[in-house]
Amino acid sequence: MKHINKIISLSLVLILTLGIVSCEKKAKNVDLPVVQPVMVASAFLCPTENATSLFLSWSNPIFHNSEMNLKPEKDADVYIINQGIEYKMHYDNMENKYVISKNELSIKIGETYKLKVVSDKSKTLTATTTIPEKPIIKSKFIRMDSIIENSNGYNSSQYIIYVDLKITNSEPKAYYRITAFAQIIDGGMNHVATCYIDGGNNRIIYGDFDQTLRMYPSFYSMDGLKLNKMYIVVEKVDETFYRYHHALEAYSDMDFFVEPTQVYSNVENGFGAFCSHNIMIDSLDVK
Numbered sequence: 001m002k003h004i005n006k007i008i009s010l011s012l013v014l015i016l017t018l019g020i021v022s023c024e025k026k027a028k029n030v031d032l033p034v035v036q037p038v039m040v041a042s043a044f045l046c047p048t049e050n051a052t053s054l055f056l057s058w059s060n061p062i063f064h065n066s067e068m069n070l071k072p073e074k075d076a077d078v079y080i081i082n083q084g085i086e087y088k089m090h091y092d093n094m095e096n097k098y099v100i101s102k103n104e105l106s107i108k109i110g111e112t113y114k115l116k117v118v119s120d121k122s123k124t125l126t127a128t129t130t131i132p133e134k135p136i137i138k139s140k141f142i143r144m145d146s147i148i149e150n151s152n153g154y155n156s157s158q159y160i161i162y163v164d165l166k167i168t169n170s171e172p173k174a175y176y177r178i179t180a181f182a183q184i185i186d187g188g189m190n191h192v193a194t195c196y197i198d199g200g201n202n203r204i205i206y207g208d209f210d211q212t213l214r215m216y217p218s219f220y221s222m223d224g225l226k227l228n229k230m231y232i233v234v235e236k237v238d239e240t241f242y243r244y245h246h247a248l249e250a251y252s253d254m255d256f257f258v259e260p261t262q263v264y265s266n267v268e269n270g271f272g273a274f275c276s277h278n279i280m281i282d283s284l285d286v287k
Helices: 002-028 239-252
Strands: 039-045 051-058 077-082 085-088 090-092 097-101 112-119 122-130 136-151 154-168 173-186 189-197 202-206 209-217 226-237 271-285
Touching: 039 112, 039 122, 051 077, 122 271, 136 226, 136 271, 154 173, 154 226, 173 209, 173 239, 202 239, 226 239, 239 271
Parallel strands: 039 271
Antiparallel strands: 039 051, 051 097, 077 085, 077 112, 090 097, 112 122, 136 154, 154 209, 173 189, 173 202, 173 226, 189 209, 226 271
16 A cells, blocks of 8 residues: 555656646747837926936836847937927936036926937837926924834834925816925934825825825834924926826835736837926924
8 A cells, every 4th residue: 555655656746747847848938029128218397407307218128038238328319399499408428318408498387398309229209298387385284293113122113294285276187296304303313204195195186285194204213203394395297297106106016916007108109208397395394
């Protein structure tokens, strides 16, 4: 009986081994498609910046079997067009990006700008964006609470900051991005902590906005900390800016077992985001 069991066990091992080898042979014989990369352009126009910059590179194919080097593309002709006039951007070798100064091209609220990228390696890339108005905001610090947490016998505190934020929206529907930073004193030293905001950073706002936001600074202290100042950054953005960052935010929270989602792109004949935003920063007294 023991001899029969041994034969059965050896047979099962042999079957499984042959199955694995068979699978390996099949996998080796699969012809993967040759996927050539496409050009990727990324630019975020803002009327308060001293210069406009654009990053130009190539997509990374999923099978990594392309012959093209995946490096920043510096041999293209890049133009931003406003009111029919083409403004050529210049490649900065130190920054690996295309730039044009505010003196050469002034970004103005309400005007539409078009991107044109010409290269003998790709079809001509095009995209458009319209510059949003400056956001109208009013914010007020409410309080900071702390929650004591015990880990491995040590107590630490997680902090929750409450801030009232009002946004006057001149449109029935508009897109915004809200970020916050806390200036913290801990052990006599100053730290600047990014704050996670309940509900995320990217918002579609209908009409006026008036809410108390809960924020969690990315800083932990064993001895307790003192909040010195708060900075609320509100950006009014175009739809492309919102959809691009919203896709990135969703991707960072994605479960490992779901199918990947392509990041939003508004660039014709390529990938990327050619979009715009306008910024308002509010510094809050926390005393």
